[in-house]
Amino acid sequence: MSRHVLVWMIAAMSLPGWVSSNSQPPLRSRFVLTEQQVAQAISAKGVYIAENQVSLLANVVATEPGPAIDVMSVQPLGEIGAAERTESRSIVKLACHQSGVCLPFYAIIAQPNASSPDSIGKRGGGAARMASALLKPESAIVMRAGTHAMLEMNDDRSHIQVSVISLENGAVGHKIRVASPDHKQVYVAEVVDAHMLKRNF
Numbered sequence: 001m002s003r004h005v006l007v008w009m010i011a012a013m014s015l016p017g018w019v020s021s022n023s024q025p026p027l028r029s030r031f032v033l034t035e036q037q038v039a040q041a042i043s044a045k046g047v048y049i050a051e052n053q054v055s056l057l058a059n060v061v062a063t064e065p066g067p068a069i070d071v072m073s074v075q076p077l078g079e080i081g082a083a084e085r086t087e088s089r090s091i092v093k094l095a096c097h098q099s100g101v102c103l104p105f106y107a108i109i110a111q112p113n114a115s116s117p118d119s120i121g122k123r124g125g126g127a128a129r130m131a132s133a134l135l136k137p138e139s140a141i142v143m144r145a146g147t148h149a150m151l152e153m154n155d156d157r158s159h160i161q162v163s164v165i166s167l168e169n170g171a172v173g174h175k176i177r178v179a180s181p182d183h184k185q186v187y188v189a190e191v192v193d194a195h196m197l198k199r200n201f
Contacts, residue, residue, distance in 0.1 A: 011160045016115060030061040033069075038094065038107050041069035055108040068097035069153075070141060072104065099145035099168045122162075142194045143170045151178060151189050155201040164197070 035054035042049045077089040090109045098103040143149065147166045152159065163181055170176035170191040178197060179186045189197035 006103075030063065033060040033062055033067075033102065033105070037066065037109075038069065042071065042092070042109070045071065049111075050172070053110045055110075057106045057108065060102060061107045062096055062102040064101055067101045069094050070097050072141065072169045077108065095169070097169065099162045115183070141169045141171055143176070143191050143197075147168055147195065148181075149178065149195045151187060151195055152192075152196070153187075153201055166197075178185060 031102060033056075034051075035056060036051045038054045038056065039049045039051045042054075054065070072093040072095055074093075075091050075107065077091055087110050090111070091108055092107050093104060094107060095104040143166050145166055145168050151162050151164045151167055154160075156186055164178040165181060165183075166178050167186070168176040172191050172193065175188050175190050176197075177186055178189055187199060189199040192198055
């Protein structure tokens with residue numbers, strides 16, 4: 001009887017659907033992004049936000065822990081509350097700074113409105129102020145991942161220009177990774193504008 005069981009197990013293991021757990025490649029790690037990380041990313045740009053003011057609209061995962069997060073857009077959703085205790089709500093589109101680390105995602109940010117006379121009756125004022133602070137021209141993304149651009153490389157004796165493809169989103173003054181068109185060479189360079197980067201040898 002045991003011989004028949006052994007023969008049956010060997011036959012079953014030979015079927016295409018039978019895969020030993022030891023032979024499977026390890027799954028790529030996934031790290032859940034939290035409201036606290038979003039609050040820290042926004043606060044780092046000069047708009048203080050507490051964790052309890054952030055609501056993520058879906059579960060968000062990244063391929064690495066604690067990735068840098070960029071604010072892509074801010075849209076007002078209006079106000080809730082009554083009299084002097086209102087709060088402005090905004091929907092904020094965010095993305096990991098490095099392309100491919102996470103998909104773009106959305107969060108709702110709630111901010112108490114100031115009780116000053118100037119703020120009374122101004123719907124969406126908190127959202128407008130937040131958008132102004134978070135989306136300053138110097139911090140806006142000007143080069144997207146996949147952009148064909150020109151890289152200028154300099155030293156004291158020479159000046160070289162090479163064609164590259166950006167591997168990450170970048171703002172003016174930010175350093176991002178770019179690659180040669182055949183992806184055999186990878187460089188870290190500073191974004192100058194939407195189609196130009198620079199670096200030293």
